[in-house]
Amino acid sequence: MVSSKDQSKKISQGLRQSSKKFFEEFYAKEEQAGRHPTPLEAALALGRIFNQITEEDGWLPQPPDRPEVPAEVFEPVISRFSQEAYHEAVEAWYRHTPGLEIEKGKPGRPLDSKAQKYFEQHSGDSSYADIAKQELQSVPDGEAKALLIEKERERIRASVRRARRRQST
Numbered sequence: 001m002v003s004s005k006d007q008s009k010k011i012s013q014g015l016r017q018s019s020k021k022f023f024e025e026f027y028a029k030e031e032q033a034g035r036h037p038t039p040l041e042a043a044l045a046l047g048r049i050f051n052q053i054t055e056e057d058g059w060l061p062q063p064p065d066r067p068e069v070p071a072e073v074f075e076p077v078i079s080r081f082s083q084e085a086y087h088e089a090v091e092a093w094y095r096h097t098p099g100l101e102i103e104k105g106k107p108g109r110p111l112d113s114k115a116q117k118y119f120e121q122h123s124g125d126s127s128y129a130d131i132a133k134q135e136l137q138s139v140p141d142g143e144a145k146a147l148l149i150e151k152e153r154e155r156i157r158a159s160v161r162r163a164r165r166r167q168s169t
Helices: 004-032 039-057 071-096 113-123 128-135 143-168
Strands: none
Touching (some): 004 039, 113 143, 128 143
């Protein structure tokens, strides 16, 4: 016997595939017409179709060869459907709207000059603490300076880590 969780997952996948197909066709038609609606407008169009189905025709009758699906199966599907459909609308929007293509592997923003400087210093023979001490030379000695150096060291370390990640992609 198939569990209600498995049935919910199967129904959810079917609805997601159907909504994906709908949004692809919707955006292709709108693109041909020279329009580029937002994902919210596309989701509203899908909602209008569901309203037409439920108001005019009522729910389609259950085929006699398939038993009725219990409410415990539909509840998780209904609770997730709008979110999943909206995600599909956003993905289709990115694929069909000019100028919104996502270039994979490139950083979202270039490294700032300080991050680049820290990366180069650390790639050499300087430790994070040495770089932090150089940055805070003007601060007088004392307990506060030790705390500032530790905080600066952590900030520099995080900056160098981000720089390394960006260079590896």
